[in-house]
Amino acid sequence: RKEVEQDPGPFNVPEGATVAFNCTYSNSASQSFFWYRQDCRKEPKLLMSVYSSGNEDGRFTAQLNRASQYISLLIRDSKLSDSATYLCVVKTGGTSYGKLTFGQGTILTVHP
Amino acid sequence: DAGVTQSPTHLIKTRGQQVTLRCSPKSGHDTVSWYQQALGQGPQFIFQYYEEEERQRGNFPDRFSGHQFPNYSSELNVNALLLGDSALYLCASSLPGSGERGGKQFFGPGTRLTVL
Numbered sequence: 001r002k003e004v005e006q007d008p009g010p011f012n013v014p015e016g017a018t019v020a021f022n023c024t025y026s027n028s029a030s031q032s033f034f035w036y037r038q039d040c041r042k043e044p045k046l047l048m049s050v051y052s053s054g055n056e057d058g059r060f061t062a063q064l065n066r067a068s069q070y071i072s073l074l075i076r077d078s079k080l081s082d083s084a085t086y087l088c089v090v091k092t093g094g095t096s097y098g099k100l101t102f103g104q105g106t107i108l109t110v111h112p
Numbered sequence: 113d114a115g116v117t118q119s120p121t122h123l124i125k126t127r128g129q130q131v132t133l134r135c136s137p138k139s140g141h142d143t144v145s146w147y148q149q150a151l152g153q154g155p156q157f158i159f160q161y162y163e164e165e166e167r168q169r170g171n172f173p174d175r176f177s178g179h180q181f182p183n184y185s186s187e188l189n190v191n192a193l194l195l196g197d198s199a200l201y202l203c204a205s206s207l208p209g210s211g212e213r214g215g216k217q218f219f220g221p222g223t224r225l226t227v228l
Contacts, residue, residue: 046217
């Protein structure tokens with residue numbers, strides 16, 4: 001079983017749509033959780049952290065369920081510029097250092 | 113405020129050769145991690161350096177080695193290159209951080225390595 005598993009996608013949605021990505025992780029000792037966005041042939045960029053209390057950043061809402069080891073990302077009112085690969089990321093390791101474990105990514109295409 | 117920088121941008125090598133990739137972390141960051149990203153896959157953790165020592169290592173052979181310098185910059189060395197080493201190599205920098213709100217890592221643009 002992969003440490004971090006995501007919806008395989010791809011997702012093709014019209015502008016203005018709401019789209020949700022799901023992710024599960026296997027290591028219950030995981031400490032921190034993130035969504036990164038990666039454009040074609042570019043580096044991953046931090047989109048947002050995911051907290052147990054849930055958090056929102058504009059059109060983006062992230063949720064974490066530690067009991068189910070489940071992470072989600074909701075994008076409302078999709079824009080063309082949201083087209084990218086979305087990576088679910090989990091941090092494990094010591095208190096001072098830690099490695100990031102990435103899901104394989106879900107490709108989102110927003111069309112006019 | 114400069115972000116994470118990497119050099120070179122692209123590199124072409126042949127099987128059996130050795131390669132060195134370089135990374136300068138974001139200003140104020142002291143921890144450097146290296147990742148390998150094959151086409152169509154998420155990045156895979158290679159190792160992490162803090163205080164000039166390798167602190168964690170992923171499932172990569174000893175052909176992959178690294179170094180961190182006193183100014184926190186880092187190198188990734190790969191010996192005896194294989195065709196399968198062709199990938200995007202990403203460097204990420206961070207500050208130590210624990211708990212749910214800690215340990216955000218910021219990535220450089222990567223070095224695209226092609227092994228022929």
